[in-house]
Amino acid sequence: RAFKYLRQFKPVAVLSFGGYLGLAVSMPAYFLRIPVYLHEQTLVAGRANTMTAKFARRIYLAWEDSARYFPKNTSQFVGLPLRPGIITGKKTKLFNNPLPSVLILGGKQGSHIINQHVFAGLPGLLLKYNIIHQTGTSSVTDDYRSALTKKEILPSNLSGNYKPVGYIGEDEIGQYLASVDMVVSRAGAHTSYELGILGKRSLLIPFMHTTGSEQHQQARLLESAGISLILPESKLTTPLLLSKIKECLDMDEPSSLPLPRDAASRLVDDLVADLT
Numbered sequence: 001r002a003f004k005y006l007r008q009f010k011p012v013a014v015l016s017f018g019g020y021l022g023l024a025v026s027m028p029a030y031f032l033r034i035p036v037y038l039h040e041q042t043l044v045a046g047r048a049n050t051m052t053a054k055f056a057r058r059i060y061l062a063w064e065d066s067a068r069y070f071p072k073n074t075s076q077f078v079g080l081p082l083r084p085g086i087i088t089g090k091k092t093k094l095f096n097n098p099l100p101s102v103l104i105l106g107g108k109q110g111s112h113i114i115n116q117h118v119f120a121g122l123p124g125l126l127l128k129y130n131i132i133h134q135t136g137t138s139s140v141t142d143d144y145r146s147a148l149t150k151k152e153i154l155p156s157n158l159s160g161n162y163k164p165v166g167y168i169g170e171d172e173i174g175q176y177l178a179s180v181d182m183v184v185s186r187a188g189a190h191t192s193y194e195l196g197i198l199g200k201r202s203l204l205i206p207f208m209h210t211t212g213s214e215q216h217q218q219a220r221l222l223e224s225a226g227i228s229l230i231l232p233e234s235k236l237t238t239p240l241l242l243s244k245i246k247e248c249l250d251m252d253e254p255s256s257l258p259l260p261r262d263a264a265s266r267l268v269d270d271l272v273a274d275l276t
Helices: 002-009 019-031 047-055 064-069 084-088 112-128 143-153 170-179 189-198 211-224 238-249 263-275
Strands: 014-016 036-040 058-061 075-077 101-104 130-134 162-165 182-185 202-204 228-230
Touching: 002 019, 014 019, 019 036, 019 047, 036 047, 047 064, 058 064, 058 263, 064 075, 084 170, 084 189, 101 112, 101 170, 112 130, 112 143, 112 238, 143 162, 170 189, 182 189, 182 238, 189 211, 202 211, 202 238, 211 228, 228 238
Parallel strands: 014 036, 036 058, 058 075, 101 130, 101 182, 130 162, 182 202, 202 228
Antiparallel strands: none
């Protein structure tokens, strides 16, 4: 199917952001003599990307440390393209009280295990913090509906401190990140990069079933920079989650990492120059 579409649309280049779907398009593009470019978003390169790299004209890197997986002569560090709102997000007052605010993320789909521990510790959390809780909108776990139900039965003095959301859109995430005091999150490539570039205190619970434990590696990088604490999912309990949130909020305000903020323009400018 990739051969069919490449022949039909005749692109001047293919830019892959990784994974097996990217490989499935990049390989036939190479055989059709269409230039292939690759962007590696994570610290740990997966098999599909190391295969794609063998016939890519350029490998763009989000993290300098991932250069060890690729040929030096075709690799270039540009950073990770950012959602526009991440940099332009303005700090706003999200709650009508002086409590610290915590943003809990579970990735695009939410995290059922994190959600369950948040639900279990909700009364204790809300006595001390404002909570914005991105649950995901899975119809299997139905965690968003559960969060709305729990909000309804909270005492009136706590209900206003809890804001469950199913999904946080592109136009909202920057404002949330700018406005909260800390983040509880998985450690995906985009989230880790954004937390690093903002210097946002965070408690990271890496999803371990990824290539080369990439989320754990990204979490370790932020931990070494004094931005994050790591709570392994294997050790996750409700009391420990509450304890680690307090520990994270007690940390000194971290400095941001010196990561490129203009990765998209760097990548595009280089790709266009290479093609011309």
